[in-house]
Amino acid sequence: MSARGGVAAVAVVVPARDEEDLLPAALASVRAAAEHPGVGAVPVLIVVVADSCTDATAAVARAAGALVVPVGFRSVGRARAAGVRAALGVFGDVRDRVWVASTDADSAVRPDWLAHQLARAAEGWDAVVGTVIAGCWPPGEPDLAVRYHRLYEATRPSAGRPWRHPHVHGANLGVGSRAYAVAGGFPPEPLDEDRGLVEALERTGARILRTADCPVATSTRATPRARGGFGDHLAGLGRRAPLAAAGGEAAG
Numbered sequence: 001m002s003a004r005g006g007v008a009a010v011a012v013v014v015p016a017r018d019e020e021d022l023l024p025a026a027l028a029s030v031r032a033a034a035e036h037p038g039v040g041a042v043p044v045l046i047v048v049v050a051d052s053c054t055d056a057t058a059a060v061a062r063a064a065g066a067l068v069v070p071v072g073f074r075s076v077g078r079a080r081a082a083g084v085r086a087a088l089g090v091f092g093d094v095r096d097r098v099w100v101a102s103t104d105a106d107s108a109v110r111p112d113w114l115a116h117q118l119a120r121a122a123e124g125w126d127a128v129v130g131t132v133i134a135g136c137w138p139p140g141e142p143d144l145a146v147r148y149h150r151l152y153e154a155t156r157p158s159a160g161r162p163w164r165h166p167h168v169h170g171a172n173l174g175v176g177s178r179a180y181a182v183a184g185g186f187p188p189e190p191l192d193e194d195r196g197l198v199e200a201l202e203r204t205g206a207r208i209l210r211t212a213d214c215p216v217a218t219s220t221r222a223t224p225r226a227r228g229g230f231g232d233h234l235a236g237l238g239r240r241a242p243l244a245a246a247g248g249e250a251a252g
Helices: 023-034 057-063 076-097 113-122 144-152 177-183 193-203 230-238
Strands: 009-016 044-051 067-071 098-102 127-129 132-134 173-176 208-210 216-218
Touching: 009 023, 009 057, 009 076, 009 113, 023 044, 023 057, 023 113, 044 057, 044 076, 057 067, 067 076, 076 098, 076 177, 076 193, 098 113, 098 177, 113 127, 113 173, 127 193, 173 177, 173 193, 177 193, 193 208
Parallel strands: 009 044, 009 098, 044 067, 127 208, 132 216
Antiparallel strands: 098 173, 127 173
16 A cells, blocks of 8 residues: 555545436546556545435445445435544555545535645645535526626735635545544534534644635535535525635535
């Protein structure tokens, strides 16, 4: 097993509830990221947590080569935590040297997503908190993208300066397993579990990089899976409501 920057293995955790339609594209994007040259020989395990699914989500995930963890939580926090536990159990002796990357079943990561996170881990960061972009904008809302960018990027500095953004999204989050354990892992919450983990990482002194360098494309579907998540914020924009500055992404 070849390690990169002290990381001996990577676990990508994807919670899903009835996502048979969007999951294949999400897993294909993760697999492409796992095969990026920047990942090298570090093994990558993809874990799909099928939470209270009534469709073919689990079968789709298995067909794509993912480890499937079926649960009945109806809680994205408990689902993400279960996925991490399963992955660390697989890696056994190197469980304290695993990089845990989190994304969502309705999202698509860039081919360099894992390479980017591993490079930051090699620099000494304990966690990487990324941003999201819309995969495509819904019809009938011609100015939605403009309003979204204005509010979402309100704190972005002038050109040439890094943006240490205020956002937290489970669709674009990475953390070393040691720091994850010290922070207590994902809290068992139905939403905002991503924000809860980052706040715990801050309290425990982890080195956290907030960066917009490698955004993840996520769904703008009209019926989001999680209340209070990214999809709800977009729906709010459609009603001319404000976008929360630190809106978490909770499984769609």
